[in-house]
Amino acid sequence: MNAIQAFSQRHDPGRAVDPSQVEPRTGRLVDGFGRRFHYLRLSVTEVCNFRCAYCLPDGFRKTAPHSFLGVEEIARLANAFARLGVAKIRLTGGEPTVRGDIGEIIARVAATPGIDKVAMTTNGWNLHRHVAAWHAAGLTNLNISIDDLDAAGFAAITGHDRLDQVVAGLDAALALGMRAVKINAVLLKASAPESFDRFAAFVKARPIAVRFIELMRTGDNADYFAANHVSGAVLAAWLEARGWSARPRGFDDGPAMEYEHPDYLGRIGLIAPYGAGFCDSCNRLRVTARGKLRLCLFGEGGVDLRDLLADDRPDAVAERVTAALAGKSAGHRLHEGRPGDTRHLAQLGG
Template structure:
């Protein structure tokens, strides 16, 4: 039972830890001009990740996701995965990656203890993938995903941002993609951030476009697990995989929130689209676990009921790579 509860009765079993703000892709909706260094890259060390993981595990967190930026830019990522997976109480160790050199790294990550893999693929059209990401690497990314399935990574998922330009053809292509692959493809509604206002105005479409498409073709929603993220996934008897939607603009989206975030610089982020954060870095450099857990629990008093995206307010989030999405 989680000991992490906010003022609205929500319990938290799921922690996302960003290990870097650096990303080597230039996605149109996030970092169209590429990563720009804004200060010293004093990101969390393996020891600090270990300490924050143990504190949250003691408080009832059982699922931890490593994010970025792009986490694989860190050469010590296998060590971080191994240390997280060895933490008592952590049952699931997940990673979100853009798939850069996934085919070279996935075996080492699996051996280190990775249980859940999310790969970002915004289009299955090679030219569109290159246009969105700035890199012609679709084939190697898919090869890495298929390798993850082949070596037995327990859970493999695909994340794609829902963009106006790719709606109809994109749905058809991803349905074919999961016909034989036991993976979940989740489309994420494009979210307004501090840096993407013009792109958002041009490319945002509501998630109902996807759910209408799915239901018209016989796809049906499946039950959610207690530690699932925010996606609603749909299944079909003729397909090995699933298709889902993360719809942050839907009414009540935040009511079932079960996740917290640690930034790459050691702040506890109560909401992706909130303001500031609670600094834990000083306590991550020592061994006072009780003080660390007390600060975490005290911080939950300030967690808001929900974000304000529908009002065009995205907090101080400039782009999603900043806090790990």
């Protein structure tokens, strides 16, 4: 069996879970395929201050008024989803930390009864200055986007020469004892083999997970995708050849298959949306910065929830969300080159 065949069989998040080790939870969010949803990715802005080549190579451009959800609306939304059995909320963007009230947002979400984990995904541009305050406000989990540990490569991808500051923020988060600190890195053809070595060295003595994410086709990046996409099988083969082994997924983990090695404190993972069975264990829903429920990152349209957030109406939100779940499809259609109406990842928070 070659590496690609092995990857297709093994990278199935649904098969990686050991049911005897999963904490049972009840919740009302179940779709027509029996998948249970206990994880919400909540975008708080579409604005991003980086110019990543695979997402916003020309930078963020305002196309509509910035009428993003306010703090009170976010608090009400978090409460409604918590009452539906959601225990983990991830704040995303764009870049969520461009909001001056992100600390207040974290605090309000963390204070929601039933919410056990408050996570955030950030490019880390000002992490070293504010991570202690965010942690004190209730931030428990942190994902930092670092696409290359080579300074020149980082600047070429992001448009900013800030790698040292981002790594300083990551190390500050580790020093605070946060529940989990992870790195997200987009898997790119040009840097793939060399970047594996750099990230493996980085996690040798750091108890963090680096997750490589297969480059995904969006509405705006067709040419870039064609030139830079590489299968996650390349990373899987690299890891297995060096003695790394796959570990079971936790109850509310995302879609990453993580690998561990006895000689390393950290882990290396793979998020492979083009791999077999990727959508089988989907456990998250998304709400956009303007209050629309998205059943799939690569779907179309959405269900507006914002009209129910003007006052506290969790039962009405619950009714609309559970009704919408009946229409969730079995999986995305990326294999057909159809990314839905997702123009770029900053639009919906990835």
